Amino acid sequence: MSTLNRTTLFPALAALLIPAAIGMVFFYAPLERTMGSVQKIFYFHLPLAFSAFLSFTVACIAGIMYLRKRQRIWDARLAASIEIGVVFTTLVLITGSLWGKPIWNTYWTWDPRLTTSLILWFIFASCLILRSAIDEEGKRATFSAVMAIIGFIDVPIVFLSARLWRSIHPTVIRTDSIGLESSMIVTLLVSMTAMLIFWVGLYKFRVALHLQEAKVNDLQTDGIR
Amino acid sequence: MMKETYLVIAYMAVWIGLSLYVATLAQRQRKLAQRIDLLNKQLKSEED
Amino acid sequence: MSSLRQVRFLLGKDLRIELRKKESLVSMAFFGTLILVMLNIANGIGRQVDAETGAGILWVAIIFSSVLGLGRVFAREKENGCVAALLLSPVTAGEIYLAKTLVNFTLMLLAELVLVPVFYVLFGAQLNAAPLTLLPILLLVNLGFSTTGTLVSAISAGTRRNEVLLPILLFPLILPLTALAVKATSGALAAKPLTALLDQLEPMAAFCVVFTAAGYLLFPFAIRED
Numbered sequence: 001m002s003t004l005n006r007t008t009l010f011p012a013l014a015a016l017l018i019p020a021a022i023g024m025v026f027f028y029a030p031l032e033r034t035m036g037s038v039q040k041i042f043y044f045h046l047p048l049a050f051s052a053f054l055s056f057t058v059a060c061i062a063g064i065m066y067l068r069k070r071q072r073i074w075d076a077r078l079a080a081s082i083e084i085g086v087v088f089t090t091l092v093l094i095t096g097s098l099w100g101k102p103i104w105n106t107y108w109t110w111d112p113r114l115t116t117s118l119i120l121w122f123i124f125a126s127c128l129i130l131r132s133a134i135d136e137e138g139k140r141a142t143f144s145a146v147m148a149i150i151g152f153i154d155v156p157i158v159f160l161s162a163r164l165w166r167s168i169h170p171t172v173i174r175t176d177s178i179g180l181e182s183s184m185i186v187t188l189l190v191s192m193t194a195m196l197i198f199w200v201g202l203y204k205f206r207v208a209l210h211l212q213e214a215k216v217n218d219l220q221t222d223g224i225r
Numbered sequence: 226m227m228k229e230t231y232l233v234i235a236y237m238a239v240w241i242g243l244s245l246y247v248a249t250l251a252q253r254q255r256k257l258a259q260r261i262d263l264l265n266k267q268l269k270s271e272e273d
Numbered sequence: 274m275s276s277l278r279q280v281r282f283l284l285g286k287d288l289r290i291e292l293r294k295k296e297s298l299v300s301m302a303f304f305g306t307l308i309l310v311m312l313n314i315a316n317g318i319g320r321q322v323d324a325e326t327g328a329g330i331l332w333v334a335i336i337f338s339s340v341l342g343l344g345r346v347f348a349r350e351k352e353n354g355c356v357a358a359l360l361l362s363p364v365t366a367g368e369i370y371l372a373k374t375l376v377n378f379t380l381m382l383l384a385e386l387v388l389v390p391v392f393y394v395l396f397g398a399q400l401n402a403a404p405l406t407l408l409p410i411l412l413l414v415n416l417g418f419s420t421t422g423t424l425v426s427a428i429s430a431g432t433r434r435n436e437v438l439l440p441i442l443l444f445p446l447i448l449p450l451t452a453l454a455v456k457a458t459s460g461a462l463a464a465k466p467l468t469a470l471l472d473q474l475e476p477m478a479a480f481c482v483v484f485t486a487a488g489y490l491l492f493p494f495a496i497r498e499d
Contacts, residue, residue, distance in 0.1 A: 122445035
């Protein structure tokens with residue numbers, strides 16, 4: 001098992017599980033009655049959304065831990081989770097509107113969940129811009145930690161107010177009313193697991209990359225004269 | 226447009242997006258490896 | 274008690290500087306009026322607006338002009354190296370935060386004293402003049418904007434791109450507040466009573482409470498220069 005050490009375990013598992021999940025989506029899961037084949041977007045839309053939200057939760061925790069401990073590892077976790085979260089949320093928004101177009105006949109509607117994902121995307125993308133604007137490591141970590149925490153605090157308020165600021169709710173087909181068959185649930189569980197394992201692999205890789213870059217920077221600034 | 230088109234575009238967007246991100250990270254990793262090599266060489270030439 | 278005195282002292286200091294130089298207030302009122310005029314032209318000359326559009330126009334003008342004042346609150350201290358002096362003095366970071374929030378709240382309120390009448394002059398022909406129902410909405414947004422904005426402007430002032438970063442960081446955070454304010458204002462402009470707007474005013478108040486607490490706790494990290 002020397003080749004399958006801790007760094008390659010998750011990517012290897014993801015490489016096995018993701019094709020399996022895609023295969024199940026197209027060949028195993030049945031067609032949904034009202035929505036037809038478009039509903040199959042759901043099997044990767046939901047895991048992506050879940051992983052994106054997981055990233056922002058990790059970002060908030062890493063931000064709090066950094067402010068308390070001031071250790072580089074927490075900044076690495078913060079940077080990794082913000083970046084992965086923005087990538088995943090972008091994909092959630094794209095798949096969401098591609099699902100919405102044939103079903104609701106519009107790419108975009110101010111449904112609370114759509115609104116929340118969009119505002120989350122804006123907040124954490126602005127965090128990335130902030131990180132790119134600061135060169136000093138400590139300051140960059142502190143500032144983006146503060147923004148990640150306050151951005152995460154904003155989430156419940158956004159969700160609550162998105163339900164209030166529109167008087168007429170569009171008749172949105174809700175995922176909880178679809179009435180999933182058991183084979184659909186199995187497919188969803190497999191793709192959810194695949195996506196989470198992929199997320200963990202990506203996250204570990206990104207954290208390690210950040211730490212290595214920081215160490216090389218240290219060496220270049222004060223190691224070699 | 227056919228409903229299947231949306232499905233295909235969505236899946237392509239997801240996997241192209243994710244692989245682009247992985248490729249970006251790999252590129253950063255490669256650049257880092259180059260920098261480490263360069264530093265190694267500098268260190269060796271200083272020792273000699 | 275002494276904490277309150279220090280906040281009042283810092284607030285007095287900033288307001289006195291503002292009164293002597295009038296740099297923030299004049300540009301806020303001027304820029305806001307400019308936006309209102311531009312939107313009036315963009316709307317089509319001589320065309321009336323309904324309550325919902327009017328509410329949106331009013332808030333675009335207020336929010337965009339307020340960012341100007343907010344950017345100056347810390348930039349002024351940074352330019353003269355006063356933040357270090359403030360931190361050395363026997364005031365806590367929390368007191369600085371409260372004082373700066375109140376400064377910004379006051380500036381916004383004064384700018385609105387100009388902008389709201391200008392708004393009614395330009396757009397008010399079909400709208401209900403309801404200053405008393407508008408007042409709580411204005412106060413709540415000022416409070417929410419100032420508490421969030423003071424924290425964010427301390428962050429953006431610590432970077433080299435203050436003016437660019439401030440709206441980029443701040444607007445996503447206050448988006449829920451703005452959306453609720455627009456909804457409530459359109460109700461007020463359509464002559465709804467205040468009790469009918471409680472559905473929007475209550476979450477706005479919750480936003481203010483949450484962000485005051487978060488800002489007070491996080492501000493010490495944002496202001497320290499290390």
